[in-house]
Amino acid sequence: MYTLAVRRDFIARHFLIGGDWGPENLPNSHHYVLELQLSGESLDRHGYLCDIVEVEKRLDEIVGYYKEQMLNDKPEFAGLNPSIEHFARILATSLSERIVAPNVTSLKVVLWENASAWASFSLVG
Numbered sequence: 361m362y363t364l365a366v367r368r369d370f371i372a373r374h375f376l377i378g379g380d381w382g383p384e385n386l387p388n389s390h391h392y393v394l395e396l397q398l399s400g401e402s403l404d405r406h407g408y409l410c411d412i413v414e415v416e417k418r419l420d421e422i423v424g425y426y427k428e429q430m431l432n433d434k435p436e437f438a439g440l441n442p443s444i445e446h447f448a449r450i451l452a453t454s455l456s457e458r459i460v461a462p463n464v465t466s467l468k469v470v471l472w473e474n475a476s477a478w479a480s481f482s483l484v485g
Contacts, residue, residue, distance in 0.1 A: 362409045363399045366416055368423045370394070374431040374442040387430065392447075393472040394423065396455060400463040410461035418458040422451060444473045448481040456483050 371391050376384040396419055400409050426434075431442040436454075440446050452469040459467070468482040 361399055361401060362403060363397055364409045364412065364415070365395055365397045366412065366419055367393060367395045368419055370423045370427040372426045372429055372431055376443070377432075377441050379441075390473050394419070394451060395470040395472075397468040397470065398459070398461065398464045399466045399468070400461075401465065402463050404463055409463050410459070415459055415461070418455060421458070422454055444471055444477065444479040445481070447471055448479045452481040452483055 369391060371389050373387055373389050375387045396415070398410060398415065403409055431437050431447065436450050437446070448469050448471040451471060452467060455469065456467050466482060466484045468480055470478055470480040472478040
């Protein structure tokens with residue numbers, strides 16, 4: 361199995377809802393690190409799993425959409441607590457819809473909220 365990974369970092373804001381989360385109930389910023397992992401069994405005729413330039417372009421689009429934004433104000437978070445788990449799933453789903461790569465059979469987003477906390481979400485197929 362081949363795996364290609366690309367990382368980006370960005371700052372976004374949120375506040376947690378639905379519980380007593382202390383300071384996280386108030387608007388605050390996180391320096392997120394998003395790692396996108398693409399995997400597949402075979403390479404194309406050039407020896408690549410997929411076009412990394414295209415992957416980076418799609419990743420930059422997603423990061424640009426969330427960079428310096430309040431997650432709670434985004435329609436995809438409507439009715440959701442903007443947890444790192446929900447955010448990882450939203451990012452993985454959105455990237456999966458944008459990246460067209462026939463050799464890629466699974467996609468995983470690992471999203472770091474700080475130096476010691478992360479969540480991930482994987483899509484297969």
